[in-house]
Amino acid sequence: MTTPVVGNQRTLGFSQPEPSRPLRKPRTSLKVRNALIGWTFILPNFLGFAVLTLTPVITLFYMSLTNWNIFGTAEWVGLENFARLVGDKSFHIALGNTLYYAALHIPITIIVSLALALLLNQKLRGAAFFRTVAFFPYITSIVAVAVVWNMLFSPEFGPINQFLGMFVGGDLPGWTVSKDWAMPAVIIVGTWKDMGYYMLLFLAGLQTVPTELHEAARIDGAGAWQRFWNVTLPCLRPTMFFVTVMVTIQSLKVFDLILVMTDGGPGQATLVLSQYIYQKGFEQFQFGYASAIAVVLFLICILVTVVQFLYNKRRDA
Amino acid sequence: MTARTSPFRRFGRVLLYVTMIVAAAGIMLPFAWMVISSLKLNNQVFTAPVQWIPDPVQWSNYIDIWVKADMVTWVRNTLVVSVAVTFLQVLTGSFAAYGFAKMRFPGRDVLFLLYIGTIAVPWQSYMIPQFQMLSSWGLNNTLWAIMLLQAFGAFGVFLMKQYYESIPDSLSEAARIDGLSEYGIWWRIIIPLSVPALASLTIITFVQTWNDYLGPLIYLRERPLWTIQLGLQSFIGEYNAEHALIMTGSVLSVLPIALIFLLGQRYFVQGIATTGVKG
Numbered sequence: 303m304t305t306p307v308v309g310n311q312r313t314l315g316f317s318q319p320e321p322s323r324p325l326r327k328p329r330t331s332l333k334v335r336n337a338l339i340g341w342t343f344i345l346p347n348f349l350g351f352a353v354l355t356l357t358p359v360i361t362l363f364y365m366s367l368t369n370w371n372i373f374g375t376a377e378w379v380g381l382e383n384f385a386r387l388v389g390d391k392s393f394h395i396a397l398g399n400t401l402y403y404a405a406l407h408i409p410i411t412i413i414v415s416l417a418l419a420l421l422l423n424q425k426l427r428g429a430a431f432f433r434t435v436a437f438f439p440y441i442t443s444i445v446a447v448a449v450v451w452n453m454l455f456s457p458e459f460g461p462i463n464q465f466l467g468m469f470v471g472g473d474l475p476g477w478t479v480s481k482d483w484a485m486p487a488v489i490i491v492g493t494w495k496d497m498g499y500y501m502l503l504f505l506a507g508l509q510t511v512p513t514e515l516h517e518a519a520r521i522d523g524a525g526a527w528q529r530f531w532n533v534t535l536p537c538l539r540p541t542m543f544f545v546t547v548m549v550t551i552q553s554l555k556v557f558d559l560i561l562v563m564t565d566g567g568p569g570q571a572t573l574v575l576s577q578y579i580y581q582k583g584f585e586q587f588q589f590g591y592a593s594a595i596a597v598v599l600f601l602i603c604i605l606v607t608v609v610q611f612l613y614n615k616r617r618d619a
Numbered sequence: 620m621t622a623r624t625s626p627f628r629r630f631g632r633v634l635l636y637v638t639m640i641v642a643a644a645g646i647m648l649p650f651a652w653m654v655i656s657s658l659k660l661n662n663q664v665f666t667a668p669v670q671w672i673p674d675p676v677q678w679s680n681y682i683d684i685w686v687k688a689d690m691v692t693w694v695r696n697t698l699v700v701s702v703a704v705t706f707l708q709v710l711t712g713s714f715a716a717y718g719f720a721k722m723r724f725p726g727r728d729v730l731f732l733l734y735i736g737t738i739a740v741p742w743q744s745y746m747i748p749q750f751q752m753l754s755s756w757g758l759n760n761t762l763w764a765i766m767l768l769q770a771f772g773a774f775g776v777f778l779m780k781q782y783y784e785s786i787p788d789s790l791s792e793a794a795r796i797d798g799l800s801e802y803g804i805w806w807r808i809i810i811p812l813s814v815p816a817l818a819s820l821t822i823i824t825f826v827q828t829w830n831d832y833l834g835p836l837i838y839l840r841e842r843p844l845w846t847i848q849l850g851l852q853s854f855i856g857e858y859n860a861e862h863a864l865i866m867t868g869s870v871l872s873v874l875p876i877a878l879i880f881l882l883g884q885r886y887f888v889q890g891i892a893t894t895g896v897k898g
Contacts, residue, residue, distance in 0.1 A: 438877070
């Protein structure tokens with residue numbers, strides 16, 4: 303910020319704000335002071351965050367390159383763990399099941415929660431009560447919820463199969479005790495539990511859609527479906543992006559739900575990556591190998607998020 | 620909107636109401652089943668057809684459970700952990716958020732990006748190194764581990780920052796000119812203005828900690844340290860044929876959360892909306 307010195311000003315020796323020197327000092331020290339104060343605000347939380355989250359994330363990569371086990375000896379083995387992953391059948395199953403869960407849970411949750419939000423947005427009487435109801439599963443503990451659903455899914459006397467039996471003859475799904483139906487059962491419960499959360503996000507997003515746009519479209523003769531498709535959805539794009547990122551990560555890391563509902567079974571029908579990490583790490587104490595699986599999970603999550611970000615940015619432009 | 624009452628429109632409204640009621644009933648069904656079963660005799664839980672009204676009503680289940688399960692210990696441990704985590708998260712989160720939202724200094728944005736980035740990193744991927752680290756500090760099998768695990772999450776910082784940014788800067792600037800220090804501004808101006816957000820963060824953190832199952836599962840080995848979720852899960856394993864009692868335990872584990880949720884629902888909803896709006 304150097305103002306051009308005009309003519310004789312200088313020689314006149316007026317009390318020009320005599321260039322920077324005397325002033326700069328207090329200004330820089332103010333800056334430093336400001337930065338120090340800023341840091342003191344962040345530090346208490348950041349210390350915990352750095353020690354408890356960042357450090358483990360970084361050590362994870364190191365651990366995945368060792369054969370760390372219960373005896374606490376960590377020898378450098380290079381990429382050996384990853385080479386072992388390539389031939390590990392259980393790992394393939396866990397990876398496949400994780401993708402299976404995600405492939406269904408992501409779209410179903412998004413569609414159902416958006417539908418619920420649209421329904422709530424109709425300003426019906428009793429909507430507040432319905433919002434409470436739809437959100438309630440999200441705040442209840444996974445253990446209580448899983449045991450109830452397991453009873454509901456009980457193949458012989460469970461209410462769900464009794465209900466289905468009224469419409470369908472013949473073989474009813476075995477749900478959590480059947481290899482083919484365990485995963486759909488888990489997905490149903492996962493969706494039921496999570497949809498209320500995403501419904502709230504969509505509902506908040508719907509409030510940002512300008513009503514004038516809807517009015518204009520209505521006057522132009524657009525039907526409800528056209529208005530949804532051409533007005534509501536485009537306006538919801540930021541929310542949709544956020545929801546997609548969140549639900550994707552949530553699906554890829556799914557763990558406690560499966561642990562308490564099926565424990566990965568029957569057989570390995572619902573074994574997912576997070577649980578395989580747990581088995582190798584905390585049941586068989588192969589910390590090095592478990593870390594290698596964790597690195598894979600980590601990279602998948604980061605990769606998917608980055609791709610979603612880039613895609614969103616390109617559509618923004 | 621209500622002016623037009625063509626039969627077609629009215630039919631549409633009715634259809635919406637029917638959808639809403641059916642959906643609500645479907646969503647609540649597991650909870651209804653849970654409460655009903657918790658009041659039944661054990662052999663009445665699985666009947667065909669389903670018996671929707673317990674007869675006789677077994678209130679005694681709610682007494683027996685305290686004898687068969689160590690509920691008092693579990694609830695106490697869970698309370699200790701939840702209160703400590705909530706306190707730390709709210710305090711450090713709102714403090715840090717002030718630095719991110721109201722102050723300008725080099726490195727701030729990079730640091731915040733680091734926080735946001737961890738949203739994409741599942742805890743499951745770094746639970747092993749974290750466990751190794753906390754164990755090497757001798758914190759394995761202590762409640763301290765569970766407290767540390769949850770207290771410094773990025774979520775609190777994120778939520779509070781979003782809220783602080785909606786408070787006009789002119790307020791803090793005026794206070795600055797009046798000679799209030801930054802800490803004074805945080806404590807005297809921003810904190811009183813952000814009570815709704817603080818309430819949101821308090822409730823959300825408390826509920827999350829109360830419900831956490833994985834942390835306690837990995838760290839807490841000894842029964843006297845168990846939290847309610849861990850205790851309930853082991854009770855289910857031990858008494859796996861006592862369906863009615865299991866349901867009683869489930870009701871009791873959900874009840875405190877349900878009460879908190881019903882009382883503070885507004886803050887819950889606002890908190891979640893706040894984190895979602897900006898994305």
